[in-house]
Amino acid sequence: MNYIKQSIPRDFSQQEELVNNVRNIINNIIENKDEALFQYNIKFDGNNRTDLRVSRAEIEEAYKLVEPSLIQDMEKAADNIRRFAEVQKNSIGAVDHFEVNQGVFLGHKIIPINSCCCYVPGGGYPLYSTALMLAIPAKVAGVKRIAACSPTMKGTEAIHPSTLVAMDIAGVDEIYALGGAHAIAAFSYGTEQIKPVDIIVGPGNQYVAEAKRQCYGQVGIDFVAGPSEVLIISESMGNAEFIAADILAQSEHDVQAKGILVTTDEGLGKQVLREVDNQLATLETQEKARIAWENNGEIILVDTIEEAYEISNEIAPEHLEIHVSDETKAMESLTNYGSLFIGENAAEVFGDYVSGTNHTLPTVRASRYTGGVYVGTFLKTCTYQKIDPSGISSIGQIAYNMAIGEGLYGHANAAKKRLK
Template structure:
């Protein structure tokens, strides 16, 4: 393994200050409710609206601004996401009739959560695709109340019209023009205008991520997301121009985003680096993409595909592309275990997953793919066990329970078993 391009060390955030700032906002909203939400909306977004919930008239006005083609594009993307979510849901089945001893019946039920909040970022870009990725699988899973939130366009009282239309097309039951920490706190603890939810999903900036972390327990979350990242494993057969384009597609997200190339060809690595510089000259988002690539982009030369896979699994990227010879694809894919979403073959660009392939683009970052996958229909489900004993089964296990409870010193537990045998 050798670095052809080594990244700078990402700056340590002012963690203590951030944690304290977020905690103060959450505490203020818990105490002062809508008044505090309104104050932070005004302070951070210039959003002075009194009623946070977006009306049907506002939604219709947003849809009216869309061209027919834009509406059709959103509906086509939503359809693909919906169909894949339905297929995923079909894999999660109730279980019944398991009998480990005569007279016992065990199983589990698959139960949708009652409500969820979907955080759709605003910031530098109107990420309307994220509205589809969060709301659609929640509705497919059977969540009765899906509340979508998003910051308003800076200095206005309105969510970007494309994001608002996407939320509506996706099937959101309620939409609120609230962003940032105040949106997470309102969804977690509730205010007069915003009823609390059971789970919050969706990406955001470092303050939104910290707010989700602090509210976890009061409310469920998907995961704590950080800056976006892509890793591509490539051999000499890959196209350097395509790989460069994929590195920049990730880099333009923000200045802390990360594009990583792991290649078995030193020549390809050098060609990709040269192609990135050429493509930057024609890129309208070059200011952000260049900062991200120059500071945090990585190009790593690996001696073999096996070593490339080991490097990738250690990094555990959010998005993982495999751009190698067709004959090697299947064995390499089998070696890979740590990734948020996998893109197999050069034709399968990561950007397709961002929008229309049907898989979800709300994915784990910062090595979290070691222990979790991304948002899917199952994110919004609870798998809850049940058991039923007849007297024969009860009499068979009660003595065992009694002895184990006694061994732990829990005498009321022992009594609860013993009393049933009398």
């Protein structure tokens, strides 16, 4: 393995300060509730509103401020996301009356989580697509109370109109005008205006991610997300123009975003390096994308495609694109990724917006142990059992013996009473 371009190591020296700052915010929300929310809204967003829940009138007004063509595009994207979520839900089945031993019947039920908060970022861009990606699977799952929140536009009391419209299209029940770590704390512990939820989903900046980490246990979360990332594996047939465009699409998210190419072809790697520079020259978001690419971007040259798959599995990227001749072998070899994009036409941008898969995905190697947000994120698999007298005969003595072996005599007694 050799680097045609290598990233700069990241500096984590400020991590302790971040942890302490977020802890103080959470404690302030727990103690002072709405009053603390008002203070943070003013401090971080210049948002002076005291009625945090967005009214129906505000939502209707937002529709008037969004281009009808964009609303139609959102509705089409929502339809694709919804249809795929419905197929996924139908694939998650209950188990009923499985007789594991004579008279011992087991099963499980698929039960929707009762309430959720969809956190929709609103810092650099109005990420209305995230509202669709989070709330629609929750709706399909059958979540009874779907809340959502997003920071207001800087210096205003209003969430971006396109984000409000997307939340409404997605079926959100309650919308709140706040964001940041204080929003996570509010939906975890509750305030006068905000009733806590059972799970919080959605990406955000480092303060949001740290707040989710610290509040986990009090509330469920999808995962702790870090900077966005894409890894592209390509053999010599890869289209350098497409690859460069996909790397820059990722890089414009954030100065911490990461784009990586792993290739078996040195010529392609160098061509992509030149193409990134060419496209950056005319990219409207080049200021942010250039920093991300220069600091975090990588081009890795490998001897074999199998080595590329090993590197990818170790990195465990959020988005993984493959431009290879044997796609079947690639899919068998690749195991760690948030979402897979197969072939040069399956650009990450389509998954981000409209193809129907979810774009809320695990980052910083979390795809080693979890997938992205989907309808199953909002479902619980809860087991049950029913045992008749013949079941006591088949397993009762075993339970008694094992309890005695562990020294748990109360357990043993409970089994013994039934053995009589």
